[in-house]
Amino acid sequence: MSKNSTFSMIGADVVITGDISASADLHIDGRVRGDINCLALVQGAASEMIGTITAQSAHMAGMVRGSIIVDSLVVQRSAHIVGEVHYETLTIEQGARVEGTFAKGGAEVPATAIPVEPVEPAAYDSTPLLLEGE
Template sequence: MAKNNSGNGRSTFSVIGSDIVITGDIAASADLHIDGKVEGDIACSSLVQGETSVIHGNVKADRARLSGTVNGSIAAKELVVLQTARITGDVQYDALTIEQGAQVEGRFAPKMDKPAAKQAQQVGANDEPKLAVAR
């Protein structure tokens, strides 16, 4: 199901309903809302996952709002993990919000652009890590 909010024929988002099971990878140029089950990787601009949704695969999106189950790695520029989310896999992000009650089993790492990654490799072994605590 796709909703069209403009007169140019392009859909603004696609919905995978709770009664749908997809086996295979999904690549969407539109925003995606998933309430069903996906057995495969997902790549899209924006992903909204419903509470009853299950994804067995990797997720790559500019923006992701997760509230169901994900078994796989996640890479998103803006990631929101809601309290009902259950994630098993590594998470890469630029901006991250996690609600109290969400469960994540995996490693968190900020995504690094190429200049920052190169700079991180140049840091010497004798450099002390720095920690700042905000009050």
């Protein structure tokens, strides 16, 4: 990170239903049901994300259901990804679970986070998100 970059953290006790757009790096330990657009993303092992993730780089360690569109992706051994993955560089640690498709390139990855215009909230299922073993 440069001296001028910012970093935001979403704690393990936080549940977000809705899209997140940030011009900062994000560390997410909580649960997100919505699209995430940021510069760099670090996902904690107990985190769960449902939606499309768009970033320059991502280190995934928890549960992801949806699409991932990144330049550089690291899938840690604790990760479980279900969905489409578009990447330029990819590292998958032994033990990671991935169910879906991988495509090198094929999707435009933004140079920086793209601000998302506010829209009416989507009708999301309000059922609590559960991780395996809960």
